Amino acid sequence: MMDVKCKSVGTAGARYALRTAAILLHFTFCVAQNPQIKTSIDKNQILIGEQIKLKVDAIFSPHQYKMKPIDVPDPLGHFEVVSKSPLDSISTDTGFSGISQIFTITSFDSGQWIVPSFIVCFDPVNNDSVFNTATDSFVVAVSY
Numbered sequence: 001m002m003d004v005k006c007k008s009v010g011t012a013g014a015r016y017a018l019r020t021a022a023i024l025l026h027f028t029f030c031v032a033q034n035p036q037i038k039t040s041i042d043k044n045q046i047l048i049g050e051q052i053k054l055k056v057d058a059i060f061s062p063h064q065y066k067m068k069p070i071d072v073p074d075p076l077g078h079f080e081v082v083s084k085s086p087l088d089s090i091s092t093d094t095g096f097s098g099i100s101q102i103f104t105i106t107s108f109d110s111g112q113w114i115v116p117s118f119i120v121c122f123d124p125v126n127n128d129s130v131f132n133t134a135t136d137s138f139v140v141a142v143s144y
Contacts, residue, residue: 033061033064033096034131034133035058035059035060035061035065035067035120035122035131035133036058036059036060036133037056037057037058037059037120037133037134037135037136038056038057038059039054039055039056039057039135039136039138040054040055041053041054041055041115041138041140042055043140044138044139044140044141045140045141045143046106046107046140046141046142046143047142047143047144048107048108048109048110048142048143048144049106049107049108050106051082051104051105051106052079052104052105052106052115052140053102053103053104054072054102054103054104054105054115054138055100055101055102055103056070056100056101056102056103056120056135057090057098057099057100058070058098058099058100058120058122059090059092059096059097059098060096060097060098060122061096061097062096062097063125064124064125064126065122065123065124065125065131066122066123066125067099067120067121067122067123068120068121068122068123070099070101070120071118072084072103072118073118076105076115076116076118077113077114077115077116078107078109078111078113078142079105079106079107079113079115079140080105080106080107080108081103081104081105082104082105082106083103083104084101084102084103084104085101085102085103086101087099087100087101088100088101107140107142109142110142110143110144111141111142112139112140112141112142113139113140113141113142114137114138114139114140115137115138115139115140116137117134117135117136117137118134118135119132119133119134119135120132120133120134120135
């Protein structure tokens with residue numbers, strides 16, 4: 001029979017190994033992270049002509065991507081774009097940054113309508129192919 005002895009690395013060694021693994025995992029995640037789009041609306045029920053705030057947040061690594069201007073189609077399904085806010089910057093604790101913009105939309109058609117998704121485009125810094133991602137869609141009840 002073979003006698004195998006395991007050498008204990010101790011708590012300091014275990015902490016070092018765990019910390020190193022966590023840093024490598026975080027670095028791998030951050031490097032491979034594609035841009036993310038988060039969208040929200042402030043109301044899901046309106047009266048005809050009442051306005052809704054559609055917020056679009058784009059989170060991305062500025063070292064990997066440049067964002068193209070957010071182009072919301074007008075009309076947007078049964079909704080019209082009334083106005084759009086200036087771009088606002090977002091910063092995160094993870095080294096990512098982003099852009100936030102609020103679009104004011106309204107509808108003059110009664111019924112239950114979908115605010116359709118639309119595409120937000122990113123240009124990779126070191127590549128020729130564009131990265132496109134779609135926003136969420138939302139159901140809004142429009143009544144009179």
